[in-house]
Amino acid sequence: MGDIAVFVGRLLIAALFAAGFAQKIADPGAATVLLTDRGLPGVLVWPAAAFNLGAALALVAGWRVTPVAALLAFYCAITSLFHLVPEDPWQMSIFVKNWAIAGGCLCLAAQGGGRYRIARLR
Template sequence: MTWKDAAAFTARLLIALLFLGGAAQKVADPGPASDLLALRGWPPWLLWPALAFNLAAGLLLLAGRLVPATALALAAYCAVTSLFHFQPDEPWQMTIFVKNWAIAGGCLALSALGPGRWRL
């Protein structure tokens, strides 16, 4: 075992938990996500495919399966969803906008790194 194995596993775990938490949040209280979609003129029903994607991608990362493709898709997802938070007059939304780009960067690194040695 090397520190890179532990780092790859930890990165996968943390990013997976973020997206699994996002799926759980959408189930528990779909209103805020639906509101952001509507604010940008997107149909609120897109919340449900987004929830399914968050759940599936989180589980794939957790298991260490299809990591490069999943992480690349998550990077693109983060780039698109960042646009919903681009509200220059709202500091909190701008923080989320920047965090989405940071998460996209982490996903790109994970895509390049791959799953590492620890996986199901």
């Protein structure tokens, strides 16, 4: 049961980051505004999109899960700061959600990729 739970958890977290990639590609404007409002160049949306896609694919494949999940936890912690707007309940829910995802990624980093991964099939 544990290996199945790790596999399903990897897929669910990967789906979130794959959706983040799709959202940034389909409508980069929203993420660009978050970046530029904080004084960062809007062009950073593209490396963020690439990271989202690469990390999602790595989790699906089970490739280097520990470092990828640790990087994702760090990414979630940093991106949560874009949503730290105490007077906006919606933004605060995203802020908390990012920390919850970071926690899930840390658990995945600690657990590792589990049995069901492409790297293990070789």
